[in-house]
Amino acid sequence: MPVPAEVPLAEAAVLGCSGTTALHVLRSVAKLLAGETVAVVGAGGVGLACVQAAVARGARVVAFDPRPCGREAALRYGALAAVDPADPHPVGAMQRSSRMEILRCDVVVDTVGSTDTLNLDVLLADLQGRVAVVGYTGRPVALDVFPLVSRETAVLGSVGATLDDARDVVRMAAARSLRGLIAAQYPLAGINEALDRLARGGVTGRLVIVP
Numbered sequence: 001m002p003v004p005a006e007v008p009l010a011e012a013a014v015l016g017c018s019g020t021t022a023l024h025v026l027r028s029v030a031k032l033l034a035g036e037t038v039a040v041v042g043a044g045g046v047g048l049a050c051v052q053a054a055v056a057r058g059a060r061v062v063a064f065d066p067r068p069c070g071r072e073a074a075l076r077y078g079a080l081a082a083v084d085p086a087d088p089h090p091v092g093a094m095q096r097s098s099r100m101e102i103l104r105c106d107v108v109v110d111t112v113g114s115t116d117t118l119n120l121d122v123l124l125a126d127l128q129g130r131v132a133v134v135g136y137t138g139r140p141v142a143l144d145v146f147p148l149v150s151r152e153t154a155v156l157g158s159v160g161a162t163l164d165d166a167r168d169v170v171r172m173a174a175a176r177s178l179r180g181l182i183a184a185q186y187p188l189a190g191i192n193e194a195l196d197r198l199a200r201g202g203v204t205g206r207l208v209i210v211p
Contacts, residue, residue, distance in 0.1 A: 001166060004174045011173060014045065014180030014206045019169040020161030021134060022049035022109075023178075026057065028165075029158040030107045030132040034058030037102045039094070039124045041085065042111035043070035045206045046134060048181050050109050051077045056177045062094050062102050064120065069204045073181060085116070091123055104129065111135040115142050122147045132156045181205030 003012045026032045038054045040047045043065035054061045055078035062081045063074030071082035081097035083090060095103055104126035110117050113135035121131040122144070131153055148155070172178035183205040186194040194207045 001163075001170065003170060007170065007173045010182055010185060010208045010210065011180040012170070013208060014182060015049070015169050015173055015178065016166065018045040018049040018206065019053070019173070019178055019180065020165045021046050021158075022053045023169055023172075024161035024165045025109055025132050025134050025158040026050065026053050026107070028162075029156050030109065030130050032057055032059055032107050036060075036106035037104070037126075038062070039064060039102075039105040039108045039121075040074070040079070040111070041108065041117050041121060041124075042135060043067070043074045043082070044111060044204070045181065047109075047111040048073055048077055048205065049178065050111065051079050052178050053172075054107075054109075055079075056172065059107075060098075060102055062098055062105070064090070064094075064124075067202070067204070069202070073204050077179070077181075085120055090120060094124065106130065107132065109134060113137055113141070114139075118143050122151065122153050125151065125153050128152045128154070130154045130156060132158050134158050182208055184208075185210050187211075 036059050038059045038061045040050045041064045043063045061079045063079045064085045074082045083093045087093040105124050108121040108124050108131045110121050110133045183203050185208045188211050
């Protein structure tokens with residue numbers, strides 16, 4: 001796929017994964033509409049792309065991330081509020097942080113896929129809200145079914161993207177309405193250093209290996 005000159009190749013590489021995944025889950029799976037409210041759980045590479053793509057589609061967004069750096073990045077990319085999911089009252093924290101603009105969410109996008117986040121998703125969703133799960137840990141999750149049933153919450157899975165998604169992501173990147181957050185770039189010889197940094201955690205965005 002051609003990449004316009006105004007889109008750096010490193011950013012295109014990042015958006016080829018996180019950007020396309022974000023656009024696909026929001027428009028094809030969750031079917032996000034303009035004016036709806038969205039919670040993005042996990043403000044890593046995919047989560048931050050979800051924040052931007054949701055804002056570009058006219059939604060109001062709140063992000064949840066335990067790391068201050070992730071919450072700060074979500075606010076820079078257009079989220080109305082950013083909340084620590086460890087707050088004992090996450091729904092109230094969301095309402096206060098958004099100055100009551102977001103009471104519950106029409107759509108919740110989960111980029112983590114753990115027991116804690118799935119149960120949080122259902123609490124954040126409005127009646128008949130849609131929870132779209134993108135992330136997974138490879139481990140089973142335990143979910144309290146009662147709020148899921150009583151609130152008629154739809155739980156949807158999303159994986160990958162289409163060629164149309166990729167084309168639209170490139171157009172959005174060229175228009176600067178979708179940016180790939182690159183934490184650092186490493187030469188190929190530094191790939192082990194980059195992997196060690198990922199293993200330690202604390203990376204906001206993506207690390208790019210430049211051959």
